[in-house]
Amino acid sequence: MLKETLINATEAGARVLLHFFNNKNLQISHKEGINNLVTEADHASEKAIIECIRSVYPDHFILSEEVGELVTSSEYKWVIDPIDGTINFAHGIPICCVSIGLEHNGEMIMGAVFNPFLKEFYFAEKGKGATLNGEPISVSNESEVLKSCLVTGFPYTYLDAANGPLECFARFVRQGIPVRRLGSAAMDLCWVAAGKFDGFYEHQLSAWDSAAGFLIVEEAGGKVTDYKGDRYSPYQPHILATNGKIHTEMLRWINQEV
Numbered sequence: 001m002l003k004e005t006l007i008n009a010t011e012a013g014a015r016v017l018l019h020f021f022n023n024k025n026l027q028i029s030h031k032e033g034i035n036n037l038v039t040e041a042d043h044a045s046e047k048a049i050i051e052c053i054r055s056v057y058p059d060h061f062i063l064s065e066e067v068g069e070l071v072t073s074s075e076y077k078w079v080i081d082p083i084d085g086t087i088n089f090a091h092g093i094p095i096c097c098v099s100i101g102l103e104h105n106g107e108m109i110m111g112a113v114f115n116p117f118l119k120e121f122y123f124a125e126k127g128k129g130a131t132l133n134g135e136p137i138s139v140s141n142e143s144e145v146l147k148s149c150l151v152t153g154f155p156y157t158y159l160d161a162a163n164g165p166l167e168c169f170a171r172f173v174r175q176g177i178p179v180r181r182l183g184s185a186a187m188d189l190c191w192v193a194a195g196k197f198d199g200f201y202e203h204q205l206s207a208w209d210s211a212a213g214f215l216i217v218e219e220a221g222g223k224v225t226d227y228k229g230d231r232y233s234p235y236q237p238h239i240l241a242t243n244g245k246i247h248t249e250m251l252r253w254i255n256q257e258v
Contacts, residue, residue, distance in 0.1 A: 001056065002076075003125065006102055006112050009052040013082055013098035014116040016045040021117065022092045039090055042066055045082035045098060053078055065208045077103040079211035079234065084113075085184030094118060099186035101211025101234070108234070111212030113186045122190045124212075124219035130193050139222040139243035140195040145172075145253060148198035148246055151180045151188045155204050163256055165203050171253060185239075189213025192241050193220035199242035199250050201227075207234040214241060223247045227254055 020026055020041035027040040046066050053060060062070040064080035078100060083089050085096030094117035102110040113122040122137075124130040130137050142148050150172060154165050172179050180197070182188060186209060188200045193216045211234045214224045223244040224232040229251050232239060242250055252258045 002102065003110060005053060005056045006100060006110050007123070009049045009078075010098050010100050010112040010114045010121070012048040012052045013045040013100075014114045016041060016048050017083060017089065017096070017098065018116050020044070021089065021094075026090065028090055038066060039083070039086060041089065042083045042086060046080065049080055049082060049098070049100065063207060065206070075105050079103065079208050081186065081208035081211075084186040084209060085182075088183045093183070095182050095184050095187055097184060097186050097190075099208065099212045101208075101215065103211075108211060108215045111215040113190050113212050113216065115187060120190070122193065122212075122216050124193075124216040126215065126219070128219070130216045130219035132190075132194055137194045137220050139193060139217070139220050140198050141245065142198040142243060143245040145199075145246050145249045146175065146177060149178050149180070149196075151182060151191065151197045151200045153183070153185055153188065153202045153205075154181060168201070168203070168254055171256070171258075185209040186213045189217050189241055192222060192243070193217045195220075195243070199240070199246055201240045201250065201254060202238070204237040205234070205239055210234045210239055214239065217241045225251075227251070 029038055046064055059072050060074045061072045061077040081099040083096055084099045089096040097113050097115040099113045101108050109126045111124050121133050185205055191197045192200045214232055217224050224241040227238040
């Protein structure tokens with residue numbers, strides 16, 4: 001029932017995205033900070049997702065980007081991003097998705113990411129592998145960073161911090177390594193899991209950005225850590241997700257050890 005509810009909730013949110021996409025009258029407002037958008041579609045998607053979950057599990061803990069924490073004493077927590085890639089969505093760019101992770105006693109046990117525009121539904125269950133539209137996926141086999149295709153994201157603040165996003169980005173691109181910036185961390189992670197990218201790194205994410213995606217990468221055979229190489233938690237900011245083969249070398253690049 002948990003898996004069915006996760007899939008149903010993800011699809012419910014995606015239907016909202018399809019309804020509002022490319023709507024010239026889309027209502028957009030701004031949260032605190034630069035280019036921190038929220039649209040009526042974010043709220044509507046979130047509402048549809050939470051209603052779907054609550055109809056089956058009314059006592060479960062929910063953490064969602066727009067409403068925040070709906071705290072209960074349940075051992076289950078749903079971590080929801082109703083639209084990952086809101087700026088893309090608001091500009092009619094179809095690199096955006098619904099992302100939902102499910103925790104049990106602090107461990108992520110399932111994750112789903114659905115981009116309805118590309119018709120890509122990614123799913124993973126702890127210990128059971130990862131799939132795209134029901135078919136198994138696996139990470140790439142690239143073993144050298146210099147031959148890799150990477151993806152990252154940039155914040156709108158602290159860009160010039162020591163060894164921050166710009167310095168790190170420059171370190172890669174000055175060596176001719178392709179680094180993409182697509183605007184949706186959940187999609188970035190899924191495309192690492194599917195072998196399209198060899199690695200993804202970002203200096204600051206929120207839990208809902210990576211909760212589903214990091215499990216999908218791990219279940220596709222990849223590796224996900226923080227910048228120290230320690231076990232990843234979506235409740236800390238730094239993330240490095242790779243095919244596993246370039247992970248140690250990527251950590252050296254990120255930490256200025258090359």
